[in-house]
Amino acid sequence: GQQVMQIPQYQHVQEGEDFTTYCNSSTTLSNIQWYKQRPGGHPVFLIQLVKSGEVKKQKRLTFQFGEAKKNSSLHITATQTTDVGTYFCAVTESGAGSYQLTFGKGTKLSVIP
Amino acid sequence: NAGVTQTPKFQVLKTGQSMTLQCAQDMNHEYMSWYRQDPGMGLRLIHYSVGAGITDQGEVPNGYNVSRSTTEDFPLRLLSAAPSQTSVYFCASSYSGSAGYTFGSGTRLTVV
Numbered sequence: 516g517q518q519v520m521q522i523p524q525y526q527h528v529q530e531g532e533d534f535t536t537y538c539n540s541s542t543t544l545s546n547i548q549w550y551k552q553r554p555g556g557h558p559v560f561l562i563q564l565v566k567s568g569e570v571k572k573q574k575r576l577t578f579q580f581g582e583a584k585k586n587s588s589l590h591i592t593a594t595q596t597t598d599v600g601t602y603f604c605a606v607t608e609s610g611a612g613s614y615q616l617t618f619g620k621g622t623k624l625s626v627i628p
Numbered sequence: 629n630a631g632v633t634q635t636p637k638f639q640v641l642k643t644g645q646s647m648t649l650q651c652a653q654d655m656n657h658e659y660m661s662w663y664r665q666d667p668g669m670g671l672r673l674i675h676y677s678v679g680a681g682i683t684d685q686g687e688v689p690n691g692y693n694v695s696r697s698t699t700e701d702f703p704l705r706l707l708s709a710a711p712s713q714t715s716v717y718f719c720a721s722s723y724s725g726s727a728g729y730t731f732g733s734g735t736r737l738t739v740v
Contacts, residue, residue, distance in 0.1 A: 521670075545726060546726055548728055548729075556733075557718055557731040557732065557733050557734050558671065558718070558720075558729075558731045559731070560728035560729060560730065562728075563726075563727065563728055565726075603670065603671065605671075607725065607726060614659065614676060614678050614684075614725040615673055615676065615686060615687075616661065616673070616725075616729065617673065617687070618663070618670045618671040618672075618673075619670060620668065620669065620670035621670050
């Protein structure tokens with residue numbers, strides 16, 4: 516099945532600092548999705564990237580899809596305590612008939628006030 | 629709109645017992661999936677369905693059965709619970725295989 520590596524596993528930042536998490540695959544991806552899970556909560560869909568080199572922004576969050584469609588990043592500018600949680604990337608393989616959405620192991624973000 | 633509803637929220641089973649985790653969605657989504665989440669392991673796909681009457685195995689299907697008789701419901705059955713099945717289980721649905729998924733609030737299962 517599809518393998519996706521997500522780094523770092525943990526990140527502790529001071530409030531106001533920036534944060535970036537990376538998702539890497541050895542194979543070409545159809546698309547990549549990003550989710551956020553608050554402590555004790557369930558994953559919540561943030562965004563989907565489909566096109567090579569695509570960049571999307573949601574307020575302080577910037578999502579990028581690599582040119583080769585094998586990697587992606589999520590960057591948070593000026594973190595706030597409300598950003599605390601685990602951020603997951605999720606991928607489906609490129610090609611017809613692939614319906615399995617595979618999640619990375621996530622990056623757990625802690626924000627120190 | 630309730631979204632994805634999972635019941636029960638918490639469950640304690642004895643080894644060898646069976647039970648069904650319920651999942652229902654009211655968004656007319658064709659795609660539904662079951663994941664388990666364990667510390668440090670992320671979310672691992674157990675079974676998924678691309679429509680009523682169609683199911684397939686994910687990464688960790690052993691010990692679990694599913695069926696999809698209606699678009700709305702996708703129950704997950706544990707036939708003989710084992711301590712290794714202690715986990716948090718999430719059901720999720722989507723209108724297509726390549727769109728974002730809506731997750732239920734989860735079932736926290738402990739097998740003793």
